[in-house]
Amino acid sequence: MNWFDEEESPEELGEFGLIERIARLTGSGNTHDSMGIGDDCAVIRNTSNGFATLITTDMLVEGRHFKRNWISAEDLGYTSLAVNISDISAMGGKPRYALLSIGLPGNTDPDWLNGFFGGIKGLCDTHGMKLIGGDTVKSNSVIVNFTVLGSIPEKNILLRSGAKPGDKLGLIGRVGDSGAGLRLLKQSSSPDLPLHRHLISAHNRPTIYVREAIFLAESGFVHSMIDVSDGIRSDAAHIAKQSGAKLTIHTDRLPVSDVLAEVCNAFSWSPEEIALTAGEDYALLFSFHSDREENLKRSFQNSFPDTPFSVIGSVSDGNAGVRFLKNGRNFDPGAHGFDQFKSD
Numbered sequence: 001m002n003w004f005d006e007e008e009s010p011e012e013l014g015e016f017g018l019i020e021r022i023a024r025l026t027g028s029g030n031t032h033d034s035m036g037i038g039d040d041c042a043v044i045r046n047t048s049n050g051f052a053t054l055i056t057t058d059m060l061v062e063g064r065h066f067k068r069n070w071i072s073a074e075d076l077g078y079t080s081l082a083v084n085i086s087d088i089s090a091m092g093g094k095p096r097y098a099l100l101s102i103g104l105p106g107n108t109d110p111d112w113l114n115g116f117f118g119g120i121k122g123l124c125d126t127h128g129m130k131l132i133g134g135d136t137v138k139s140n141s142v143i144v145n146f147t148v149l150g151s152i153p154e155k156n157i158l159l160r161s162g163a164k165p166g167d168k169l170g171l172i173g174r175v176g177d178s179g180a181g182l183r184l185l186k187q188s189s190s191p192d193l194p195l196h197r198h199l200i201s202a203h204n205r206p207t208i209y210v211r212e213a214i215f216l217a218e219s220g221f222v223h224s225m226i227d228v229s230d231g232i233r234s235d236a237a238h239i240a241k242q243s244g245a246k247l248t249i250h251t252d253r254l255p256v257s258d259v260l261a262e263v264c265n266a267f268s269w270s271p272e273e274i275a276l277t278a279g280e281d282y283a284l285l286f287s288f289h290s291d292r293e294e295n296l297k298r299s300f301q302n303s304f305p306d307t308p309f310s311v312i313g314s315v316s317d318g319n320a321g322v323r324f325l326k327n328g329r330n331f332d333p334g335a336h337g338f339d340q341f342k343s344d
């Protein structure tokens with residue numbers, strides 16, 4: 001089979017080019033009872049009871065996604081599961097079951113294993129989830145691959161493709177703290193400074209928004225949603241492309257923490273660039289019916305008074321894409337979002 005040309009290495013194609021190619025080659029189209037490659041989860045519909053199963057999988061590789069001297073075993077256990085749960089939340093579902101495939105060096109410290117599985121158990125308990133299977137192999141470095149299954153009434157599923165011209169864009173959570181935490185780890189800055197500790201902890205143990213996502217999906221006012229794993233620049237572009245719509249995002253409305261602003265100031269970093277392109281915040285980006293802004297925001301904040309709900313932009317007709325405005329003028333975020341084969 002000659003499916004890939006000479007120049008088509010993963011580096012040349014990039015992560016998303018490669019995924020598009022896989023989808024085309026394997027013919028992973030949608031059918032009446034399932035939806036395949038292209039959204040945060042695959043969907044299998046159960047036509048008899050109106051519910052659907054959401055399925056997602058994410059792999060974390062030592063050195064690439066984490067370093068064992070930067071993250072505790074417990075935080076790694078928590079985060080490896082959390083990033084998968086976040087994909088279920090990105091479609092509005094309830095996470096229910098997990099399968100865990102791991103590769104471990106034979107001499108892995110039992111204390112490390114205690115911490116790692118403690119982090120997993122804690123998060124399973126928080127959300128009433130059950131670990132129901134997986135696979136275990138010996139490897140030279142730690143590899144963690146969760147698969148998570150969730151459920152949702154089919155009518156509530158929020159796709160990347162649902163944004164409509166006239167919608168507003170909302171964001172649940174904050175952006176940028178995780179990316180700044182990673183920059184601090186990379187330059188081995190002192191984790192004992194409280195501000196640095198806050199950002200590093202946002203990176204190593206990101207907040208996920210499970211109950212909030214279900215609330216949005218049940219509201220009936222939300223049309224599309226994605227979780228921000230690769231950065232708003234990249235993840236908003238998925239909504240734009242799949243909805244065939246133009247997204248406008250006002251960078252001055254991004255929910256950036258005071259800590260991020262202060263640390264960026266100290267290092268002369270651009271908070272907007274980090275907030276838009278660094279990723280791993282697991283905030284939820286969604287579009288909703290513009291007439292319902294007040295109603296949706298008020299009822300959301302009544303239920304979740306401590307979770308930030310920001311309105312950061314709008315959806316319009318026009319060429320599918322995302323433009324950024326800072327104080328009304330075009331703004332270039334600088335870096336691109338995270339790509340497995342193109343980013344450091």
Ligand SMILES: Nc1ncnc2c1ncn2[C@@H]1O[C@H](COP(=O)(O)OP(=O)(O)O)[C@@H](O)[C@H]1O
Nearest residue numbers: 019022036037038039040041042058087229230
């Ligand atoms: N190797 C692969 N084979 C088949 N589908 C894949 C592969 N890698 C990614 N996908 C699919 O491509 C889509 C985008 O993947 P990804 O960017 O990893 O999503 P997310 O950021 O939500 O985890 C998802 O639907 C995912 O299931």
Ligand SMILES: Cc1ncc(C[n+]2csc(CCOP(=O)(O)OP(=O)(O)O)c2C)c(N)n1
Nearest residue numbers: 063064065066067229230278279280338344
């Ligand atoms: C040691 C280290 N280097 C680099 C990064 C940066 N990084 C790794 S994965 C990632 C984005 C999300 O990863 P991905 O596997 O694409 O998640 P998905 O989009 O599939 O949910 C980022 C910003 C990191 N977290 N740790």
Ligand SMILES: [Mg+2]
Nearest residue numbers: 057058059229
């Ligand atoms: Mg993925």
